[in-house]
Amino acid sequence: MDLQTLALHAGYEKDSQGTMAVPIYQTTAYEFRDVEHAANLFALKELGNIYTRLNNPTTDVFEKRFAALEGGETALATSSGMSAIFYAFANAAEAGDNIVCARQLYGGSLTQTAHTLKRFGIEARFFDVHNPRELEQLIDEKTKVIFFESLTNPSIDVADIEALTKIANAHNILTVVDNTVATPVLCRPFEWGADITVHSASKYTTGQGLAIGGILVERKGLDEKLKNNPRYAHFNEPDASYHGLVYTETGLPAFTLRARLSLLRDLGAVVSPFNSWLFIQGMEHLALRMKEHSRNALILAEFLESHPKVKKVNYPGLVTNANFKNAQKYFTDGLCSGLLSFEVASLEEAEKIVNATELYSLVVNIGDSKSIITHPASTTHQQLSHEELIACGVPEGLIRISCGLESAKDLIDDIAQALDE
């Protein structure tokens, strides 16, 4: 079935009431039929609901539907994108191990990998997403994850997914791809060799800036890679915290099963059923919205490129952009999502433009139906020196836009008046 059809139907079987909309199962726990039923559920002899920290029928629909859109086997929803990313790492690596990450990462992922994981004894090593050779040189026998974003936020680069997963697979290492900005509508990392995808559902999935959530998706057939793989002994040996369960011997997708039974159980970053329901609503029109976000962003990027006050425009949909070739290869119909940035002469000039826009909201978020404008040098990247700003690709005159669903004409008119003021 096509993605748009799956987005409306996958993972939901109507209840006895024939309820068209997926019900919100706002509950903490579930009654067992008897003691034997309860024991069977805990022993995984029977699958079913136990407690909403572990599973919930509304969240179950969100997980199944998202996995279907991504072309994956199964999924695990979490309370935020950051917790989905943390669970992906914590499920693969432990103290003494390392993960190799692209340098071009979302700010929260940079601090999580470089600082927080370090305090847990997991070392993060960084490579330039455009330099697969650098990645290969950083790998050793303790490397448990290769991590990068398909479409990077905020630098707006497009990863050569196939080239990077080829290196990971040659070493039998798991590739985790953050597919938040591209979404399953525009990019399908599993078709290019990735093993796990992670998403912030807070962005395009909700689509209207309504809720924080995250999701981790496991590709089909991943068990084959984990089984007897010496890098991942913990998937092949008895888990003392789950009465000796060997995850790869259960017949269930092992990566997600362990993330749920061990990490979600013990760390508890669970999504609320109401937020899962909001994400289900968002998914129904995700494909329609991504086309429109992408169309608006391209029109706006072309306008900005022609404006005399604009030094440079970063949007992978522009033929002049260094990422154009990768975007054409990896993104459905070459559509590049709603994120673009452009550079003007100075910090003062950028601040003036951001303040002069009326339609764009000054907000640190992306993927909302309402357009958003940010000036990284005075907000998210404020603590960096002039030299550091240049090094991480955020010059002082850089303005970032998350293109919403307003009419392209109104978006251009407003940015034009701000530029000409």
Ligand SMILES: *Cc1c(COP(=O)(O)O)cnc(C)c1O
């Ligand atoms: C926002 C974002 C995250 C973090 O997601 P939260 O839901 O805010 O925790 C991770 N990766 C990318 C690419 C993001 O844009």
